[in-house]
Amino acid sequence: MLVAVLALSPFLISLGAVPAAAVDDGTLGIRPELESDFFHINLAPGAAIDANAIVSNHSAEPVTLLNYAVDGQSTPQGAFALAAQADTRTGVGAWVSLGADSITIPANSQLTVPFRLSVPENATPGDYAGGVIIESAAVQGETTSSGGDAALRLDVIQRQGVRIYLTVAGTAVSTLTHGDLGWTRGGESVTFTLPITNTGNTILYPTATLDVSGWIGATATLDFATPESILPGATLDLEATLTPAPFLQAGNAEAALSSEAGDELVGTSFVYAPWWFILVMVLALAALVFGIWRALLFVRRARRAFAQVAVSTSVPAEELAPPS
Numbered sequence: 001m002l003v004a005v006l007a008l009s010p011f012l013i014s015l016g017a018v019p020a021a022a023v024d025d026g027t028l029g030i031r032p033e034l035e036s037d038f039f040h041i042n043l044a045p046g047a048a049i050d051a052n053a054i055v056s057n058h059s060a061e062p063v064t065l066l067n068y069a070v071d072g073q074s075t076p077q078g079a080f081a082l083a084a085q086a087d088t089r090t091g092v093g094a095w096v097s098l099g100a101d102s103i104t105i106p107a108n109s110q111l112t113v114p115f116r117l118s119v120p121e122n123a124t125p126g127d128y129a130g131g132v133i134i135e136s137a138a139v140q141g142e143t144t145s146s147g148g149d150a151a152l153r154l155d156v157i158q159r160q161g162v163r164i165y166l167t168v169a170g171t172a173v174s175t176l177t178h179g180d181l182g183w184t185r186g187g188e189s190v191t192f193t194l195p196i197t198n199t200g201n202t203i204l205y206p207t208a209t210l211d212v213s214g215w216i217g218a219t220a221t222l223d224f225a226t227p228e229s230i231l232p233g234a235t236l237d238l239e240a241t242l243t244p245a246p247f248l249q250a251g252n253a254e255a256a257l258s259s260e261a262g263d264e265l266v267g268t269s270f271v272y273a274p275w276w277f278i279l280v281m282v283l284a285l286a287a288l289v290f291g292i293w294r295a296l297l298f299v300r301r302a303r304r305a306f307a308q309v310a311v312s313t314s315v316p317a318e319e320l321a322p323p324s
Contacts (some may be wrong), residue, residue, distance in 0.1 A: 015219035059107035069096035072129030078227020092130025125170020126201025176261040206259035214251020
């Protein structure tokens with residue numbers, strides 16, 4: 001049995017994982033004609049613009065590539081990514097028209113790829129993101145086997161893209177909502193998570209810090225990992241890690257969230273102990289309670305015994321009266 005796996009260029013997973021610059025891996029590249037990094041376009045609803053992307057082929061052979069437009073996405077970790085070709089397109093990916101589905105670039109040369117971006121009349125104001133993708137045909141790799149009937153072949157597809165940032169004219173609304181601040185302990189660290197959602201229509205660039213305080217355990221100030229951005233409508237998780245985690249902790253954690261939408265504080269209690277420590281404490285408390293109960297029972301029985309002895313040895317009142 002043969003299992004074929006497609007290995008994609010790193011740019012497929014997240015274009016935000018690399019520095020904000022035009023994409024060129026030394027073999028193929030794509031960039032705006034008139035800008036150094038990405039397309040930045042401002043249009044009114046119903047307006048359109050013509051622009052050019054430059055595709056470079058640095059190899060000694062001509063290459064034929066698919067080219068298409070897609071929407072942009074914010075990953076759950078806060079990176080920018082371009083959607084897959086099969087994903088539904090509702091913004092920039094749907095509004096960009098390319099002259100052809102594929103292009104051929106001669107060896108060691110560049111090719112201008114024109115496109116038109118047309119904003120619908122009913123488009124809502126705000127920021128949108130997407131991009132133009134170039135994609136090579138799959139390169140079949142070697143088949144390897146680890147024994148038995150299973151075999152593995154690694155096929156490689158190279159996929160690169162140039163971002164398009166579009167602002168549709170109108171009223172800008174910058175709002176950011178958040179969920180509860182949560183935490184989990186794993187191994188020698190504690191990970192704090194703060195979910196945030198961009199409920200406005202502008203791209204936001206949030207940052208956050210975390211203050212940990214307690215009467216037992218750690219007191220520290222941490223930085224949440226800073227996302228590249230969060231697109232309108234996107235949700236992502238900000239994370240901060242306390243390492244090494246204290247053996248015991250009892251106190252509070254407070255996150256200070258800041259963005260173009262404003263500043264907010266989000267807090268939670270922060271209490272934990274190892275399970276075996278809790279078990280030992282419960283057993284110790286049970287032993288203490290049992291000991292106190294036994295002591296009280298002993299005292300009660302002793303008092304009862306003393307009272308019985310006092311009654312049995314008491315002298316009758318007539319015997320204590322003086323003789324007449």
